[in-house]
Each structure stands twice: as structure tokens, then as C-alpha cells.
Amino acid sequence: MTLYHRLPDTAHADHSRDQMTDAAPPDYRDSVFLPRTEFAMRGDLPKREPAMLARWAAEDLDGRLARAGEGETPFLLHDGPPYANGHLHIGHALNKIMKDVVNRAQRMAGHDVRYVPGWDCHGLPIEWRIEEEYRKAKRDKDAVPVLQFRAECRAYAQKWVDIQSAEFQRLGVQGDWAGRYATFDFESEAAIAAEIGRFLLDGSLYRGLRPVMWSPVEKTALAEAEIEYHDITSTTIFVGFPVLTPGRFEGAQVAIWTTTPWTIPANRALAYGPEIAYVLAEVVSVGEGAHVAPGTRLIVAADLLDSVGAAIHVTQWRVLERFSGSELAGVVAAHPGRGRGFEFDVPLLAGDFVTTEAGTGLVHMAPAHGEDDFRLTTAHGIAVPEVVLGDGSYAAWVPHFAGIHVFKAADPVCDFLIETQRAGQGGLLGRGSVLHSYPHSWRSRAPVIFRATPQWFIPMEGDTRLRERALTALEDVRFVPAQSRNRLTSMVRDRPDWCISRQRAWGVPIAVFVEKKTGEVLRDAEVMGRIVETFRKEGADAWYARPASDFLGNRYDPEAYEQVFDIVDVWFESGSTHAFVLGDGAWRNQGLGWPADLYLEGSDQHRGWFQSSLLEGVGTRGRAPFKALLTNGFVLDEQGRKMSKSLGNVTAPAEVIDRFGADVLRLWVMNADTYEDVRIGPKLLDQTADLYRRLRNTLRWLLGALDGFSEAEIVPYEMLPELERFVLHRLTELDAMVRHAIDSHEWVGVLPAIHQFCTTDLSAFYFDVRKDSLYCDALDDPRRRACRTVLDITQRALTLWLAPTLVFTADEAWTARFGDAQSVHLQRLPVIPDTWHDAPLAARWAKVRSMRRVATTQIEALRADKTIGSSLQAALGLSVPEEASAESVSFAEARSIDWAELAIVSTATVTPGPLSATVERASGDKCARCWRVLDEVGQNAEHAPLCLRCSDVVNLA
Structure with a gap:
């Protein structure tokens, strides 16, 4: 059929010839060579795309792609597993589309691409959803047998793996969906247990008491990657600790400031800066609302005396003495609650972390509730008290506060300290509030605390030198964008020992035994081998279903050993996926190479999957499991706000696909600067749809203008007019950009450049200029043949370059010209000779x-x-x-x-x-x-x- 193409309006374009048949005399209508193509003007993508997916499945396109890559150099993008706990959000779509573009482009560049999608199916995200159902039904989770609970978690995860798999495929993402991996598969659980065993057997797995991020709501330790920060208003207090040591400071109070009043019952020491200048100052007069009386002597950093005075309503000071922090060595204070149940000394210790940026220049130390606190106090032999229980309430033995939740403790603690101050034992000096960023669990959205509990750790220092080896391994990794290197290296450099244990039920257990008599963990390769083999056959449920003797064998008495039921952190699980997806020893023996060529995830994964994979790979195999890391930003709404249901600004992938089609969503991704946070919303999607229409119209015009083209028309490069050679020069520039993106994984800017070429160089210039020749010159006219030669080259190149992004449209355009047997996704990149590059001509x-x-x-x-x-x-x-x-x-x-x-x-x-x-x-x-x-x-x-x-x-x- 004959179709009349209307190009986009431009300031200098005249498209009247496209309607010339309305006025041309009938005798000459058929003599004009107007474009003819079956490639429709309207994409109608929501209807066309599902039919194309069905056709690809019927034609076994995935199998044909796999066979076509056999013998080629492999390219492996290892898929970071999303959680199987809900419909895809727009961040999933952004990330998966980027991965698909990379994979498809690598395949077209001649690589054997075998992409295995995966899912994270264990841990708190899924367990929390099951518990929510229990709460709605008023069921007691603790009364449910553990195997039944785990079975419900498994069924829930399986449901969402199936749903998300279909949703990813609807996005046009190509991969080995039938051979997908999931961390709850028996083989996966066995492999994860084996990776734990590697650390166990080389001596780098230990159980220790350390402060960790703890969720009182979820009653488990959390990883840094499971934390998000929100602004909250906290009560702040200034507290005085009376000095006991005889001498110049006796009777004075050491003033501290804290934003966590609930940690005062856990105090066991105070920290000072040896190089900081301090004063011993006497309160001369106070204002209204003061809790401190005139005559009280306080030790405060000299630079902070005025700000402390203003905060605690002291109107006049008398400085009695100035001294350096080092002179506080050996000073011992008392807890303000001395004589009321807190009967222990509070030594002053030198701490290199103490500053004068805020507070008093002295810091109270609660060993169970802070990293610096723990390190400093335990280094001086101070015991770590258990003051706060797993649910966030004070333990029964804590005087005055037993049973109170720490987040409701500000008033009781302040009331207690007011009483002690009145009794002359030190206590509350002042009270205020501060708006600050505070850690929350990203699942429950509830605040978390630092809490020391016995956990399983992998050390960053010591004999394994894991930190040093990880930083060295990163020197060989390519980062895209380059500046993201600093983010990951700084996190590895500063992180504490890796806490890999969680106090939950749904996951792979840390399948080890501890000798009750000595507290030593059992390091026996045969026992670990039995555990792994049993998990491979029966899954990790066997740890709960079988007696300990089945794993210990005849050499060990089960009564002499504690069987550990903590589960492993899901970040350890996902960090181990390279072990059972890649490499010759991978599960199902896929024989994929190791390490992966690329990991591609959001910027938050520098503290999550990138880091856990790095530490796991270096710890077990001596190097990173990836050669390159590509990072994308977060997705915000059109105003730059984080998406939330309460704001009503959520853009769901399914809604975009139903309205515009997956290709428009894919184009939005690849047209954005994904190195930064990207925005989406109705206006931006409408703009992307317009961009798509311009690209589609360009393809359509090319196809129409090439109607009936044959190789007999081809004009050699040397005989082409300058204008045609200029277009070919532009193709060399785009080809270089595409190939650089494939080699470097730097795709930002590629699609905008292709779009600009289509609109500026082709539609608004070359097409307009050559329309007269195409429509009106004789079929064998050299100028017309030259133009059609270049249009043939341009159509092939443009369709192939667009194919990784516009997977449906490009295939539709390709088959419209070459037939259904010639899917564009089976093609290689166009060959654009370097000799066409002509800078002087350009x-x-x-x-x-x-x-x-x-x-x-x-x-x-x-x-x-x-x-x-x-x-x-x-x-x-x-x-x-x-x-x-x-x-x-x-x-x-x-x-x-x-x-x-x-x-x-x-x-x-x-x-x-x-x-x-x-x-x-x-x-x-x-x-x-x-x-x-x-x-x-x-x-x-x-x-x-x-x-x-x-x-x-x-x-x-």
C-alpha cells in the first residue's frame, strides 16, 4: 500500500511534496516514486509487543541466540538478585533494561552472552510479609513450627519469582528464564552453606560480642545496606558525672552531651581528647529553667564553654583552671546513679575520636551501644553489660528502668537524673532537642539502635587481611562512572568486621557447631561436607528437620555441641551467588566463566551487593568476582522527590507499558543520564513518547524510500556525491560512539546522539534535500541511486543500533524489510569502514x-x-x-x-x-x-x- 510520510515540523523544512498527489494531474500520479512500506506510522506498542513476544517464543529466538553465540568470546553480566516480594517498581525496570541493553549490544558485537536472571528469596523482607499476614490473622508466629513457617515463606517467594519473571520478560528483557537462579533452590542453599564453610575452615569465621545495628521491631541484627536514614527529633541531655579521684578535680562534674538519653544506664566510661584544651569552670549564676546550681564545678572543653552555658542556662562562669586533656588520665568518676543501683566506677579514657565540633568535648561511653564505645572500653578491660533486650526494652536487672522501652526512656531517664542532681550526685545539667538524621530499618521503617549481642563475624583485619586484599582487588576493577570508585573503596576502608548472622528463621542457617565446654567452633571438613551434601538433596530445611548426629557423624557427641540456628545475612547469600551461577563448578554445571565481566546495580549497592560480593570473592577466591562495576542512580518523580504512595507520585512499570508500551519505557531509560538520579512522570513520559515517534517516523521513512531497493542500485563510495559521503561520515561517528559504549559500558549520551542524528541530520536535512531526487528523478538516475545506497546503509545501521534499546520496534522494522526469518536480534553490528570518516568533509x-x-x-x-x-x-x-x-x-x-x-x-x-x-x-x-x-x-x-x-x-x- 502507499503511505505518505509526514516528518516532524522543523523551522526550515518544506514537506509539501508528501501531499503532492492531492493536486497532481491523474496522468502523472503514478509516475512519482512515493514511499511505500507496511511499517505502520502508529506503533500501537501495547498491542503489538505481546504478539511479538509470543512470536519470538514460538520461533525459539532465545535458543537461536544461544546457538548463534557458541564458540564466540563470552560476555557475562551477573544479575544482582532482586527480592521476590512484590510487583516490579520503576527502579527494577531501570536496572533490568540497562542490563538488557548491555547484553544485547554485546551479543551484536559478537560475544556469547548467557544471561542468567536471579532472585533473592530469603531473609527479613519475605519473612516480614508472612508475619504481617500472621498479625492480620492474630496468629502467634512463635507458635508456628519452624518448618511450617519456612514452607510458607518459600511458597510466598516462589509466587513472586514467577510474577516478577513474567513482568521482566514483558519489558523485553532477554535471558535464560527457564534456567534462572534463586537463593532458595536446594543447590543454591547448599552452595551458600559451602561458602560459609570456606570461611569456617580457613579460620576466619568467629562468634563475638560486638555492637551491631539492631531492629527492636524485627528483633534481629541488620546490615548497613538494610538501613535508611530519616530526620527525627531526639531529646538531648547534658549530664554531669562527679569525679571521685582525690585531687584538683575531686567533686567536680565531667559534663557530657548525648542525643540518646536511653544509653545512660549502660554507661561505663567517659572519653576525652588528649590534645583538647579543657577548663574547670564554676557556675556563678544561672537563668530560669536551669537544673544546675551556682557553685557547681564542671569540666568542659574550653572552646565549648559558652555554648554549653547557653544550653544549660548558665549566665556566668568563673574559670578556675585551664589544662590539656592528657591531664585527665587516671581520673575516675562515678555514675550519677551511684547509690541507686549503678555501683561502679566510670574511668576517663583517652579517645582519638573525641572532637569539639559539638557537645562538651567529652563523650559518655556505653560499650554495648556504639562502635567507638565498644572498642575503647573493651581495650581497657571493661565488661560489656547487657542492658537492652532484643525487643528494645531494658532488662529486668536494670535499676529504675526495667521493662521500659528505650524509645520511651527519655522522660524517665531525665526524671532520674534530676533527682540525682538535686541530691548532689551529678545528673541532669540541661535538656533540649535536636532534629537529626537517624538510622531506620528500610522494611519496618522503625528506628534502630546499636546493640551488642553475640553474632557471627568475618574479620576485616587479622591473618586474612580481608580489608587490605579487597582494596587491592578493587585496583583492577573498572568503575562506571569513574567517580564511583571512591564510594566503594571508602566504604571498604572504613567498615567494621562483617556481621553475617541474623536472628530469624527464613534463610540458610549458619550451619556450624560450637563445643559447649570450650566455646570453640567446630572446624571439620567432613562435617561441613555432610552438611552441604544434605542441603543439596533436601535443602536447608534439613538443618531443622534432622538430628545433629546426622551431620556430626560418629566422631562427635551431639550432647557436647551447640547447633547454631542463626541464619546467614542475605547480603552474604547474594554476595555468594557468583559461586553457584558462574564458573566451571557452578550449580547445574553451566560452565559460565569466572569472574563476571560486569555487575550492574544501583548506587546503593556500593554498601550492599557490590561490597558483599567483593568480600566474599576475595575471601574465598582471592579476587573480586567482577571485572567492572556499572552504577545507576535512583528514580525520582518529576519534581525530584522520592516516590511514595502517600504522595501519590509512584510511576509503576505496568502502567507505563499499558499506556505507551515497553519500548517507550526502555527509551526513557537509555535517553536519561543514568549515572545520576533520574526523573519520571506523565510529562516526561509524554516527551519520551514524542521522541519515540520521531525515531519511528525516521525508520518508517527510510523503509518507504527503500521500497524495491536492490544491490544493482549500489553506487561505490568513490562515486558518491559529497552530501552522501557526509552522511556516511556521520555514521562513522555514531558507530565509534556505540562501539565505545559497548567496550566501556558507558552508554549515557548514546541514544540522545542517535536521536539528534535522526532529527537534525536526517529528517530536517538530508531527507528534505533528497526528497525531490527520490520522488522525481528517474529510477536509474545516479543521484537517486547514490541516495538510495546511503539510505540502505543508514537504515541497516540505525535499526541495528536501536535494536538493544527499542527491541520490539527495531525487530518490526527489520522484518518489515527482510522478512520474519531475519530477526534483528540475530544480526551483528553494522560494518562501517573507517575510510568513510572524513573530518575535512564534515x-x-x-x-x-x-x-x-x-x-x-x-x-x-x-x-x-x-x-x-x-x-x-x-x-x-x-x-x-x-x-x-x-x-x-x-x-x-x-x-x-x-x-x-x-x-x-x-x-x-x-x-x-x-x-x-x-x-x-x-x-x-x-x-x-x-x-x-x-x-x-x-x-x-x-x-x-x-x-x-x-x-x-x-x-x-
Whole structure:
């Protein structure tokens, strides 16, 4: 069928020929070579795409792709597993589409790409959902047998693996969906247990008491990657600890400031800075609301005396003494609650972490509730008390506060300290509040605390030198964008020992035994081998279903050993996936290479999956399991806000697909600067849909203009006109950009460059200029053949470059020309010879296009004032300097150019002089076939309505 293509409106384009059949005499209608194609103008993607997916499945396109890659150099992008606990959100779509573009481009570059999608199916995200159902049904989770609970978690995860798999495939993501991996598969659970065993057997797994992020709501330790920060208002207090040591400071109070009043019952020491200047100051007078009385002597950092005074309502100080922090060595204070149940000394210890940025310049130490606190106090032999239980309440033995939840403890603690201060034992000096960023669990959205509990750790220091080895391994990793290297290296450099244990039920257990008598963990390769083999056959449920003797064997008495039921952190699980997806020893023996060529995830994974994979790989195999890391930003709404249901600003992938189709969503991803946070919303999607239509129209026009093209028309490069060679030069530039993106994984800017080429170089310039030749020249005219030669090359290249992103549209365009048996996804990248790159030619045509704009500006002015209608009613006079300049080519060069065709006018003359253009109405009559206004129209009596060129073409027909 005949379709008339309308290009996008541009300031200097004249598209009237596309409707010429409305006015052309019937005798000449069929003599115009208008575009013909079955590639529809409307994408209708929501309806077309599912049908294409079904066709690809029927044709076994995935199998054909796998077979086509056999023997090629492999490229492996290892999939970071999303949690199987809900429908896909827009961040999932962004990340998975980026991965798919990378994989498809690598395949078209000639690599064997075998992409195995995966899922994280254990841990708190899924367990929390099951517990929510229990709470709704008023069921007691602790009364449910553990195997039944684990079975419910498994069924829930399986449901969402199936749903998310279908949703990812609807996005057009290609992969081994039938061979997907999931951490709850028996083979996966066995492999994870084996990876734990590697650390166990080399001596780098230990159980120790350390402060960790603890969720009182979820009653488990959390990883840093499971934490998000929200602003909250906390009560702040200044507290005085009375000095016991005889001498110059005796009777004075050491002033501290804290934003966590609930940690005061856990205090066991105070920290000072040895190099900080301090004062012993006496309170002379106080204002209204003061809790401290005149005559009270306080030890405070000299630089903070005024700010402390203002905060605790002291109106006048008397500085009794100035001294350095080192002079506080050996000083011992008392807890303000001394005599009321807190009967222990509070030594002052030197701490290099103490500063004078805020507070008093002295820090109270609660060993169970802070990293610095724990390190400093335990280094001095101070025991770590258990003050707070797993649910966040004070233990029964804590005087005055037993059973109170720590998040409700501010008032009781303050009331207690007011009483002690009144009794002259130190206590509350002042109270206030502060708005600050505080850690929360990203699942329950509830605040967390630091809490020391017995946990299983992998050390960063010591004999394994894991931190040092990990930092060395990162030196060989490529980071995209490059600046993301600093983020990961700093996190590895500063992180504490890796806490891998969680106090939950759904996951792979830390399947080890501890000797009750000695507290030593059992390190026996045979026992670990039995555990792994049993898990491979029966899954990790066997740890709960079988007696300990089945794993310990005959050499060990089960009664002498504690069986550990903590589960492993899900970040350890996901960090271990390289062990059972990649490598010759991988599960199902897929034989994929190790390490992976690329990991691609969001920027939050520098503290999550990137880091856990790095530590796991280095700890077990001596190097990172990836050669390169590509990071994408987060997705925000159009105003730059985080998406939330309460704001009503959530954009769901399914909604976008239902309205626009997956290709538009894919285009939104690849048109964005994904190195930064990206935005999405109705307006941006409408803009992306417009961009898509322009790309689709470009493909459609190319297909229509190539109707009936054959190799017999091809013109050798050496015989092509300059304009055609300029277009081929532009193809070399885009080809270099695409290939650089494939090699470097730096895709930002590639799709915008392709779009600009389509709209600026093709639609608004080359297509417009050559339409007259394509539609009206004779079929064998050299100029028309040259144009069709370049259009053939351009159509192939453009479709292939777009194929990784516009997976449905590109395949539709390819099969529209070459048939259903020729899926674009089975093709290789176009071969664009380097010899087509011609920088001098490109520079010359940049000047020509600039000169063209001078002419078209004048033409548009005449069209605006109705002097002419179509630009073909105009005659152009162009004045060009004798010598070339930065703005123009020389007069001699300009004379060789067909300015009538270039400016889309009927006639043009070039004269020497300053660069300028004049436009007037063309003389003569309008050709009924090409619509040019020429004096020669009517000179051929046989075809009086035609110009001589059109008369010749009609005669040839």
C-alpha cells in the first residue's frame, strides 16, 4: 500500500511534496516514486509487543541466540538478585533494561552472552510479609513450627519469582528464564552453606560480642545496606558525672552531651581528647529553667564553654583552671546513679575520636551501644553489660528502668537524673532537642539502635587481611562512572568486621557447631561436607528437620555441641551467588566463566551487593568476582522527590507499558543520564513518547524510500556525491560512539546522539534535500541511486543500533524489510569502514549547512508574510565570499553545490560578495509532477504541465 510520510515540523523544512498527489494531474500520479512500506506510522506498542513476544517464543529466538553465540568470546553480566516480594517498581525496570541493553549490544558485537536472571528469596523482607499476614490473622508466629513457617515463606517467594519473571520478560528483557537462579533452590542453599564453610575452615569465621545495628521491631541484627536514614527529633541531655579521684578535680562534674538519653544506664566510661584544651569552670549564676546550681564545678572543653552555658542556662562562669586533656588520665568518676543501683566506677579514657565540633568535648561511653564505645572500653578491660533486650526494652536487672522501652526512656531517664542532681550526685545539667538524621530499618521503617549481642563475624583485619586484599582487588576493577570508585573503596576502608548472622528463621542457617565446654567452633571438613551434601538433596530445611548426629557423624557427641540456628545475612547469600551461577563448578554445571565481566546495580549497592560480593570473592577466591562495576542512580518523580504512595507520585512499570508500551519505557531509560538520579512522570513520559515517534517516523521513512531497493542500485563510495559521503561520515561517528559504549559500558549520551542524528541530520536535512531526487528523478538516475545506497546503509545501521534499546520496534522494522526469518536480534553490528570518516568533509559541510540556514531564514520570512506559500515558489540568490572563512566555503566551492536542491527552492544563483541571501518569487509555471516553478515548464508539448526533467522521466516510464 502507499503511505505518505509526514516528518516532524522543523523551522526550515518544506514537506509539501508528501501531499503532492492531492493536486497532481491523474496522468502523472503514478509516475512519482512515493514511499511505500507496511511499517505502520502508529506503533500501537501495547498491542503489538505481546504478539511479538509470543512470536519470538514460538520461533525459539532465545535458543537461536544461544546457538548463534557458541564458540564466540563470552560476555557475562551477573544479575544482582532482586527480592521476590512484590510487583516490579520503576527502579527494577531501570536496572533490568540497562542490563538488557548491555547484553544485547554485546551479543551484536559478537560475544556469547548467557544471561542468567536471579532472585533473592530469603531473609527479613519475605519473612516480614508472612508475619504481617500472621498479625492480620492474630496468629502467634512463635507458635508456628519452624518448618511450617519456612514452607510458607518459600511458597510466598516462589509466587513472586514467577510474577516478577513474567513482568521482566514483558519489558523485553532477554535471558535464560527457564534456567534462572534463586537463593532458595536446594543447590543454591547448599552452595551458600559451602561458602560459609570456606570461611569456617580457613579460620576466619568467629562468634563475638560486638555492637551491631539492631531492629527492636524485627528483633534481629541488620546490615548497613538494610538501613535508611530519616530526620527525627531526639531529646538531648547534658549530664554531669562527679569525679571521685582525690585531687584538683575531686567533686567536680565531667559534663557530657548525648542525643540518646536511653544509653545512660549502660554507661561505663567517659572519653576525652588528649590534645583538647579543657577548663574547670564554676557556675556563678544561672537563668530560669536551669537544673544546675551556682557553685557547681564542671569540666568542659574550653572552646565549648559558652555554648554549653547557653544550653544549660548558665549566665556566668568563673574559670578556675585551664589544662590539656592528657591531664585527665587516671581520673575516675562515678555514675550519677551511684547509690541507686549503678555501683561502679566510670574511668576517663583517652579517645582519638573525641572532637569539639559539638557537645562538651567529652563523650559518655556505653560499650554495648556504639562502635567507638565498644572498642575503647573493651581495650581497657571493661565488661560489656547487657542492658537492652532484643525487643528494645531494658532488662529486668536494670535499676529504675526495667521493662521500659528505650524509645520511651527519655522522660524517665531525665526524671532520674534530676533527682540525682538535686541530691548532689551529678545528673541532669540541661535538656533540649535536636532534629537529626537517624538510622531506620528500610522494611519496618522503625528506628534502630546499636546493640551488642553475640553474632557471627568475618574479620576485616587479622591473618586474612580481608580489608587490605579487597582494596587491592578493587585496583583492577573498572568503575562506571569513574567517580564511583571512591564510594566503594571508602566504604571498604572504613567498615567494621562483617556481621553475617541474623536472628530469624527464613534463610540458610549458619550451619556450624560450637563445643559447649570450650566455646570453640567446630572446624571439620567432613562435617561441613555432610552438611552441604544434605542441603543439596533436601535443602536447608534439613538443618531443622534432622538430628545433629546426622551431620556430626560418629566422631562427635551431639550432647557436647551447640547447633547454631542463626541464619546467614542475605547480603552474604547474594554476595555468594557468583559461586553457584558462574564458573566451571557452578550449580547445574553451566560452565559460565569466572569472574563476571560486569555487575550492574544501583548506587546503593556500593554498601550492599557490590561490597558483599567483593568480600566474599576475595575471601574465598582471592579476587573480586567482577571485572567492572556499572552504577545507576535512583528514580525520582518529576519534581525530584522520592516516590511514595502517600504522595501519590509512584510511576509503576505496568502502567507505563499499558499506556505507551515497553519500548517507550526502555527509551526513557537509555535517553536519561543514568549515572545520576533520574526523573519520571506523565510529562516526561509524554516527551519520551514524542521522541519515540520521531525515531519511528525516521525508520518508517527510510523503509518507504527503500521500497524495491536492490544491490544493482549500489553506487561505490568513490562515486558518491559529497552530501552522501557526509552522511556516511556521520555514521562513522555514531558507530565509534556505540562501539565505545559497548567496550566501556558507558552508554549515557548514546541514544540522545542517535536521536539528534535522526532529527537534525536526517529528517530536517538530508531527507528534505533528497526528497525531490527520490520522488522525481528517474529510477536509474545516479543521484537517486547514490541516495538510495546511503539510505540502505543508514537504515541497516540505525535499526541495528536501536535494536538493544527499542527491541520490539527495531525487530518490526527489520522484518518489515527482510522478512520474519531475519530477526534483528540475530544480526551483528553494522560494518562501517573507517575510510568513510572524513573530518575535512564534515567541516566543509558544517559551513554549507550554516550558509543554508542563512538562505532558509530568508525563505521562512517570505512564507511568514504570505509572499510565498511553499519554498518551491522561491528563487534564491546567494552571495558568497571569494575566500573560505569560518562561516562559509569559498565562492568557487559554493558554485559546485546545487543550492536549489539544498535550500528546497526552484532556482538558485551564486554570486561573489559578502555572505548574504536574497529570496523572491520564482518566475515560470509550476511543474505538475515535482512542483518546482520553472520557466521551462511547457517546453515539452507532449507533457506541457511538466518541466524537462519530469518530461524525460515520464517518457522513460
